[in-house]
Amino acid sequence: MLFRQLRRRRAKSPAVRTRRLTAEGVLSADVKQSIHDLLTREFSYYSLLKEAEQQEFVLRCVDIKSNLEFEAREELELTDEMSLLLSASMAQLTFGFKDYVLSNFKKVILYPSTFYSKLIEAEVKGLTYGNGFISLSWSHFEHGYEHGSDKLNLGLHEFAHALLLDKAKQFDVEAFDILEKMANFIKEEVEFTGMSDSLFRDYGLTNMHEFWAVAVEVYFENPVELAAKYPRLYRVMCVLLKQDLASRVLGIPVLK
Numbered sequence: 001m002l003f004r005q006l007r008r009r010r011a012k013s014p015a016v017r018t019r020r021l022t023a024e025g026v027l028s029a030d031v032k033q034s035i036h037d038l039l040t041r042e043f044s045y046y047s048l049l050k051e052a053e054q055q056e057f058v059l060r061c062v063d064i065k066s067n068l069e070f071e072a073r074e075e076l077e078l079t080d081e082m083s084l085l086l087s088a089s090m091a092q093l094t095f096g097f098k099d100y101v102l103s104n105f106k107k108v109i110l111y112p113s114t115f116y117s118k119l120i121e122a123e124v125k126g127l128t129y130g131n132g133f134i135s136l137s138w139s140h141f142e143h144g145y146e147h148g149s150d151k152l153n154l155g156l157h158e159f160a161h162a163l164l165l166d167k168a169k170q171f172d173v174e175a176f177d178i179l180e181k182m183a184n185f186i187k188e189e190v191e192f193t194g195m196s197d198s199l200f201r202d203y204g205l206t207n208m209h210e211f212w213a214v215a216v217e218v219y220f221e222n223p224v225e226l227a228a229k230y231p232r233l234y235r236v237m238c239v240l241l242k243q244d245l246a247s248r249v250l251g252i253p254v255l256k
């Protein structure tokens with residue numbers, strides 16, 4: 001239901017044309033190399049890509065970065081490297097999309113750690129607002145990439161919320177219906193057994209927005225385990241994200 005509502009709502013908003021701001025020739029070889037080095041060092045997803053894909057990924061990072069405004073609050077100091085890593089996280093999430101910029105999202109606000117939200121009157125790690133803002137704890141963002149298989153990745157989680165808000169009308173309706181059925185199935189299992197699911201933390205079962213965001217974290221951090229435990233759900237995530245990560249990790253096709 002959530003997805004159908006979002007589709008209807010978003011269908012009315014005017015299409016925003018995505019511009020590629022960084023034509024191949026604009027970036028110097030040195031800049032490309034330094035981004036390549038940064039991503040090779042800090043970003044395990046990047047190492048899974050073929051050489052031509054890595055070149056495309058670097059261009060997308062720079063393009064996404066130039067489409068966004070970044071602001072650091074409290075004692076946090078913003079660096080170019082931080083903006084690039086945040087952009088890389090978005091590029092990872094949307095790497096299967098031709099239209100990879102989240103056009104309705106304009107600003108990422110960073111805090112050193114958790115921060116207080118007046119809106120929900122609680123201390124939070126991240127928030128994605130429908131009006132185009134994303135707030136994040138930088139230390140938790142970093143944790144997401146330092147611990148690549150603990151199924152916790154704050155950047156991907158918040159950007160997944162943004163992706164759904166931004167591109168709902170591009171998503172396959174049937175795939176999202178299956179996602180909702182799988183969410184209900186896992187929730188019922190958890191309620192029946194009284195034990196948490198081994199892949200989906202309880203928070204993901206709060207509502208469909210959170211299930212989607214947590215499913216994105218699981219998909220990117222444990223794609224092989226997801227494909228093995230919930231093949232139907234894995235397939236649906238591949239359709240929605242337009243990429244097949246488990247096959248990439250294993251080097252053999254997982255989807256039949």
Ligand SMILES: [Zn+2]
Nearest residue numbers: 157161210213
């Ligand atoms: Zn969330």
